[in-house]
Amino acid sequence: xxxxxxxxxxxxxxxxxxxxxxxxxxxxxxxxxxxxxxxxxxxxxxxxxxxxxxxxxxxxxxxxxxxxxxxxxxxxxxxxxxxxxxxxxxxxxxxxxxxxxxxxxxxxxxxxxxxxxxxxxxxxxxxxxxxxxxxxxxxxxxxxxxxxxxxxxxxxxxxxxxxxxxxxxxxxxxxxxxxxxxxxxxxxxxxxxxxxxxxxxxxxxxxxxxxxxxxxxxxxxxxxxxxxxxxxxxxxxxxxxxxxxxxxxxxxxxxxxxxxxxxxxxxxxxxxxxxxxxxxxxxxxxxx
Amino acid sequence: xxxxxxxxxxxxxxxxxxxxxxxxxxxxxxxxxxxxxxxxxxxxxxxxxxxxxxxxxxxxxxxxxxxxxxxxxxxxxxxxxxxxxxxxxxxxxxxxxxxxxxxxxxxxxxxxxxxxxxxxxxx
Numbered sequence: 001x002x003x004x005x006x007x008x009x010x011x012x013x014x015x016x017x018x019x020x021x022x023x024x025x026x027x028x029x030x031x032x033x034x035x036x037x038x039x040x041x042x043x044x045x046x047x048x049x050x051x052x053x054x055x056x057x058x059x060x061x062x063x064x065x066x067x068x069x070x071x072x073x074x075x076x077x078x079x080x081x082x083x084x085x086x087x088x089x090x091x092x093x094x095x096x097x098x099x100x101x102x103x104x105x106x107x108x109x110x111x112x113x114x115x116x117x118x119x120x121x122x123x124x125x126x127x128x129x130x131x132x133x134x135x136x137x138x139x140x141x142x143x144x145x146x147x148x149x150x151x152x153x154x155x156x157x158x159x160x161x162x163x164x165x166x167x168x169x170x171x172x173x174x175x176x177x178x179x180x181x182x183x184x185x186x187x188x189x190x191x192x193x194x195x196x197x198x199x200x201x202x203x204x205x206x207x208x209x210x211x212x213x214x215x216x217x218x219x220x221x222x223x224x225x226x227x228x229x230x231x232x233x234x235x236x237x238x239x240x241x242x243x244x245x246x247x248x249x250x251x252x253x254x255x256x257x258x259x260x261x262x263x264x265x266x267x268x269x270x271x272x273x274x275x276x277x278x279x280x281x282x283x284x285x286x287x288x
Numbered sequence: 289x290x291x292x293x294x295x296x297x298x299x300x301x302x303x304x305x306x307x308x309x310x311x312x313x314x315x316x317x318x319x320x321x322x323x324x325x326x327x328x329x330x331x332x333x334x335x336x337x338x339x340x341x342x343x344x345x346x347x348x349x350x351x352x353x354x355x356x357x358x359x360x361x362x363x364x365x366x367x368x369x370x371x372x373x374x375x376x377x378x379x380x381x382x383x384x385x386x387x388x389x390x391x392x393x394x395x396x397x398x399x400x401x402x403x404x405x406x407x408x409x410x411x
Contacts (some may be wrong), residue, residue: 040398045363047356055368056358113388134365134398135389174358175371201369212385214365214398 003076004288005227008085008099009092015081016104020120022075022082023220024127031074033131036217038067038270040132043214046174051260053269056175058168058246059262060186061233062278064226066271069284071223083285086227089203090156095144105221108144114209116140121220133215140219143208151194153206154187162199163236168246173261181236181243185229200229231287237279245275324376331386333379342375345382350391352382353398365398366391 011019026032042063044052054063068084075082092099100107106119116139121128123139130138145151165181175188187201197205203225204211210218237243245264251257262268264276321337335343342362345352354375355363361371366382 040365040394043365043368043398045355045368046358047360047362132394134392134395135386136392137389141387141389172358176358196371197369205369212367212369214368215394216368 002283003083003285005083005231005285006085006288008087008104008224009097010288011085013103015085018079019075019082019085020104022078024120025078026074027128035067035071035074036132036215039217040214042269046176046260049260051262053262055186056188057261058173058182059268059275060182061230062245062273062275063268065230065233065278065281066268066273068223068226068230069281070271072285084223084227086231086287087221087224088228089153089206089225090159093153099221099224100144105224107142109140109142109209113137113139114141114143116142116209130210130215130218133210133218134213141209142211142219145206146208151197151202151206154199154202158199159232163232163239165236166240166243168243170246171251171257173247173251173257180246181233181240185232185236200225230281234281234287245279322375324379326376328380328383331383333376333383335375335379345375345379347379347383347386347391351396352379352391353396354378365395 006015023032039054042054044050044055046052046056053059054067057063072082072084075084087099095108099105100119102119104119106116106121109116115137116122117124119125121140123129128140130140135141162181162184165179165184167180169180169182170177175183175186177183178190185199187198189196189198194202194205204216207219207221207225210216211222216222247261247263250259250263250266251261262275265274267274322343323335323337324343325332325334327333332346332348334346334349336346337343342354342356345354345364352364352366357363357371359371361373362375362378363369363371364378364382366385370381372378372381
């Protein structure tokens with residue numbers, strides 16, 4: 001049975017509550033923190049001479065599609081009505097959005113330690129103790145919009161430009177790839193200052209706190225951002241039906257990216273699925 | 289998730305001994321290996337030269353993993369989106385992201401899974 005992922009703004013009150021309750025239950029059981037650890041463990045920057053799968057690589061999109069599917073499966077084992085909603089940040093652009101209300105994601109962090117003080121993931125609620133993070137606090141942190149030095153979320157026009165890319169990815173298959181849909185959507189810009197952070201990357205930056213680093217999964221908004229990134233990939237695939245995943249074959253010995261990226265038929269840890277197996281979600285879920 | 293948990297546990301068990309050694313770190317030598325030491329926004333940041341490669345980073349004597357980017361810069365697990373031109377700049381960027389917090393032990397090493405990823409134990 002194909003299920004539907006919805007815009008967070010279209011969720012009913014009951015749907016919002018059921019999503020949050022399922023996330024809290026996953027946290028209580030300890031399973032949520034395993035997702036945090038997988039993401040920490042799979043961060044490899046592209047100047048390192050080893051395999052990278054999750055970021056700065058062609059498999060950024062299929063790796064995160066599988067990651068979301070695993071998360072969604074765990075949620076649906078708790079409540080079969082739940083799916084991972086998406087945050088269209090080209091429309092929900094401010095910290096006043098319903099997304100950040102106390103019955104859903106909660107609000108920004110306070111000054112100083114950036115501790116989230118409201119909503120289900122506030123430390124004082126007692127149900128969201130951060131276990132694996134790069135800092136020693138056990139509370140969730142955010143700095144929505146970075147008020148001391150404001151930056152804006154990506155715009156529709158910026159997304160439209162990304163959607164016009166005609167090939168999936170190009171050599172050298174990393175954050176310096178000068179064209180291609182994947183690197184543009186991941187958002188590694190060549191500019192200065194905040195211009196360096198585009199699309200997906202910029203959303204992490206806009207949320208701030210835990211979302212800036214390796215332990216970004218501690219903030220449940222991580223999933224909502226990646227659900228929208230996945231929607232954009234899905235839409236791009238539909239608009240460019242002949243543009244398949246690249247590289248189609250592994251970079252050969254002698255190529256600087258040899259054994260450092262996953263080609264179409266190569267397995268991606270920790271699950272062992274290939275990018276080719278992740279290209280269609282039509283039999284599992286759809287976007288509305 | 290069982291296989292991944294096993295892999296992660298292995299990688300976490302190899303947390304570097306420098307986590308304890310950091311407190312007795314040798315005096316820095318600013319003339320070699322990119323070593324540095326300074327107070328930045330009230331934090332003691334230090335880069336200790338290694339035999340090869342970039343220096344090892346410490347913030348208030350706690351180790352901070354440093355990774356190289358293809359653009360020639362560096363990132364730390366505190367801020368994955370800012371590639372800094374030097375290890376010193378990467379340490380400062382990490383302090384900016386830290387706020388008032390201290391580094392946890394997980395910041396000393398991360399990204400272990402990918403090392404064994406697609407062609408190794410995960411396959």
